Amino acid sequence: MSDDAIIEVEGLRTQFGQQVIHDNLDITVRRGEVMGVVGGSGAGKSVLMRTIIGLTKPAAGRIRLFDIDTAGLSTLERRALERRWGVLFQDGALFSSLTVAQNIAVPLKEHTKLSAQLQRELIDIKVSLVGLPIEAAHKFPSELSGGMRKRAGLARALALDPEILFLDEPTAGLDPIGAAKFDELIAGLQHALGLTVVMVTHDLDSLYAICDRVAALVDKRVKVGTIESLRREPDPWLRDYFGGPRGRAVLDARGRTS
Amino acid sequence: MVDILIPRASATGSSAAAARLETWRDDDCLGIALMGLWTTREIDRQDRDLAAIVPDGAARAEIHLGDLEEMDTAGAWLIYRTRTALEAQGLAVELTGGSPHHLTLIDTIASHHEHCAPPPPGATPLVSLVNTLGHATIEVLKEARDLINFLGLTVIVLLRSLVRPRTIRTHALFTHMEQAGLHALPIVGLISFLIGVVLAYQGAEQLARFGAEIFTINLVGFGVLREMGILLTAIIVAGRSGSAYTAQIGTMKVNEEIDAMRTIGLDPMEVLVIPRVLALVLVLPLLTFYADMMGLLGGAVILMFTLDLSLFQYARHLNSAVAIGTFWVGIIKAPIFAFIIAMVGCYEGLKVSRSAESVGLHTTKAVVEGIFLVIVLDALFSVMFALVGL
Numbered sequence: 001m002s003d004d005a006i007i008e009v010e011g012l013r014t015q016f017g018q019q020v021i022h023d024n025l026d027i028t029v030r031r032g033e034v035m036g037v038v039g040g041s042g043a044g045k046s047v048l049m050r051t052i053i054g055l056t057k058p059a060a061g062r063i064r065l066f067d068i069d070t071a072g073l074s075t076l077e078r079r080a081l082e083r084r085w086g087v088l089f090q091d092g093a094l095f096s097s098l099t100v101a102q103n104i105a106v107p108l109k110e111h112t113k114l115s116a117q118l119q120r121e122l123i124d125i126k127v128s129l130v131g132l133p134i135e136a137a138h139k140f141p142s143e144l145s146g147g148m149r150k151r152a153g154l155a156r157a158l159a160l161d162p163e164i165l166f167l168d169e170p171t172a173g174l175d176p177i178g179a180a181k182f183d184e185l186i187a188g189l190q191h192a193l194g195l196t197v198v199m200v201t202h203d204l205d206s207l208y209a210i211c212d213r214v215a216a217l218v219d220k221r222v223k224v225g226t227i228e229s230l231r232r233e234p235d236p237w238l239r240d241y242f243g244g245p246r247g248r249a250v251l252d253a254r255g256r257t258s
Numbered sequence: 259m260v261d262i263l264i265p266r267a268s269a270t271g272s273s274a275a276a277a278r279l280e281t282w283r284d285d286d287c288l289g290i291a292l293m294g295l296w297t298t299r300e301i302d303r304q305d306r307d308l309a310a311i312v313p314d315g316a317a318r319a320e321i322h323l324g325d326l327e328e329m330d331t332a333g334a335w336l337i338y339r340t341r342t343a344l345e346a347q348g349l350a351v352e353l354t355g356g357s358p359h360h361l362t363l364i365d366t367i368a369s370h371h372e373h374c375a376p377p378p379p380g381a382t383p384l385v386s387l388v389n390t391l392g393h394a395t396i397e398v399l400k401e402a403r404d405l406i407n408f409l410g411l412t413v414i415v416l417l418r419s420l421v422r423p424r425t426i427r428t429h430a431l432f433t434h435m436e437q438a439g440l441h442a443l444p445i446v447g448l449i450s451f452l453i454g455v456v457l458a459y460q461g462a463e464q465l466a467r468f469g470a471e472i473f474t475i476n477l478v479g480f481g482v483l484r485e486m487g488i489l490l491t492a493i494i495v496a497g498r499s500g501s502a503y504t505a506q507i508g509t510m511k512v513n514e515e516i517d518a519m520r521t522i523g524l525d526p527m528e529v530l531v532i533p534r535v536l537a538l539v540l541v542l543p544l545l546t547f548y549a550d551m552m553g554l555l556g557g558a559v560i561l562m563f564t565l566d567l568s569l570f571q572y573a574r575h576l577n578s579a580v581a582i583g584t585f586w587v588g589i590i591k592a593p594i595f596a597f598i599i600a601m602v603g604c605y606e607g608l609k610v611s612r613s614a615e616s617v618g619l620h621t622t623k624a625v626v627e628g629i630f631l632v633i634v635l636d637a638l639f640s641v642m643f644a645l646v647g648l
Contacts, residue, residue, distance in 0.1 A: 083299075096615060099377070101377075108298075111299070112298055112299055112302065113302040114298070114301070114302050114305065114332075115302065115305060115306070118302075118305045118332075118336075120376075121335060121339070122298075122331070122332055122335060124371075124372060124373060125331060125335055125367060125370055125371065126331070127372075128370040128371070128372045129331070129366075129370050134372045134373075134375075138377045138378070142613070158331075160298055160299075161297065161298050161330035161331050161332065192362060192363060192366040193330070193331065193363065193366075194359060
């Protein structure tokens with residue numbers, strides 16, 4: 001096992017009833033990298049993420065995070081582990097009865113003994129770090145646009161300064177300008193905070209813009225590699241994905257600008 | 259992009275590595291050394307210690323970061339806050355020994371330091387009480403106005419449908435009759451039976467004191483046929499079907515199905531509201547009749563034991579005690595209650611906005627309003643029937 005592996009999944013099998021989603025799947029994420037997870041609709045991208053963070057139980061296989069096997073942990077050990085990652089769900093998953101600031105305060109109140117004053121100061125920083133206008137702190141989720149809700153969800157995910165950040169389709173539902181800005185934000189935060197990022201996405205632009213490596217879900221397994229190496233794979237789905245009109249368009253655009 | 263890797267201790271928060279802080283004084287230089295883990299989980303005490311540092315005449319300050327093992331945004335914020343606080347008091351502050359990624363993080367925090375105003379203070383209790391009362395009153399009046407509008411609309415569309423019966427969706431009508439009527443039989447029957455039992459049991463005990471046990475049959479007959487049968491059935495149906503109507507129509511509203519319907523040229527009033535209203539109007543009298551019978555049966559079972567009556571004697575007493583008019587007084591109310599319950603359910607469903615919470619909110623409102631209106635109407639009926647001498 002390599003030293004810098006932060007997530008290791010071996011022989012993972014997930015199934016719902018008779019339907020097998022992943023079979024004998026292996027994936028390793030290294031500390032400090034941005035890993036994109038791609039795959040066709042229904043290929044199990046989100047399920048893979050949910051299995052790693054423990055929301056879905058695997059039928060078989062081993063999942064190690066920070067070199068700790070997640071199976072057979074006591075509740076307390078599991079809580080301690082959960083504090084070390086943050087998750088951004090698709091539409092932010094903010095608690096609708098709380099304001100943005102109160103949402104960010106939830107993990108701080110639950111898991112730390114910081115004074116109320118310091119909590120407020122840290123919330124201000126998190127709000128500003130994710131690029132929300134400071135007035136948004138006292139708004140309710142229903143008063144925010146989709147992009148702002150995602151940013152607020154990101155601020156809550158970052159509240160405890162996690163080591164790993166899981167993102168589920170962070171740019172889905174955003175307009176192209178908003179999506180590009182969100183990509184920049186993730187890259188900037190990853191850089192400044194030294195995060196490891198696992199990002200489920202459909203967005204080819206995001207892949208090219210910020211991912212170091214890509215895990216493609218094909219035939220219930222993953223193929224991991226840089227975009228360059230995946231583009232040379234003979235697999236028909238990968239060929240269509242990277243070589244299709246959209247994949248080529250993104251590549252051409254990037255070729256022109258760089 | 260992976261050029262910055264912050265090493266982190268694998269053990270979380272072991273006490274040996276907890277955040278520590280030392281200060282020293284060297285001539286006019288105030289020294290502060292930070293050691294250990296300066297992370298969100300560790301720094302609650304250091305927050306106060308750092309805030310308590312006073313320059314005490316020093317002209318320079320040095321914050322030494324060389325022994326920091328770990329630092330996250332919370333630690334970086336404390337360091338930045340201490341630095342700005344000391345600078346504000348006229349000291350020249352220098353950060354020494356910091357690793358590049360620690361300094362990067364402190365710079366990031368510095369560039370994102372924006373103070374957020376506290377949430378606007380609420381009004382005083384008295385003012386907010388008056389405000390809430392005013393708002394609530396206006397809301398209730400608006401709601402009443404809208405409901406009356408909807409009542410008118412429903413009646414117009416219903417009359418139009420009855421004139422041209424081919425526009426009535428028979429399939430939907432029968433589905434709703436099955437769901438609201440047939441499926442409600444077990445619960446309506448059980449509750450009515452038990453109410454008959456309760457009335458008979460309590461009545462027999464009280465009337466026995468006057469030696470008038472036999473009048474328990476009058477009590478059960480009047481109570482069940484006139485009020486209890488219809489009222490309980492209406493309340494159960496409001497909880498079962500009124501709420502279901504709101505949830506069904508509300509969910510369609512959230513999914514934009516109602517809008518889709520309009521673009522195809524279908525009238526939601528005709529497709530969704532009329533079959534539901536009509537189904538309930540047809541089915542509630544039948545349910546009420548069934549509830550009446552079950553209630554009388556419940557009374558009979560108890561009285562057969564306590565008064566040692568046969569079922570035949572019970573029936574004969576009942577026949578002489580209760581006129582057929584009493585039965586009709588109960589049944590006549592059923593279609594009207596049904597109309598109100600179904601209308602309120604559909605109205606609240608159509609008022610759902612495009613969010614899931616709003617479905618829950620309006621479903622609750624549909625049940626509360628439905629039951630409230632049923633009981634108000636029942637009271638009006640009582641007064642009215644008393645006036646006409648029924």
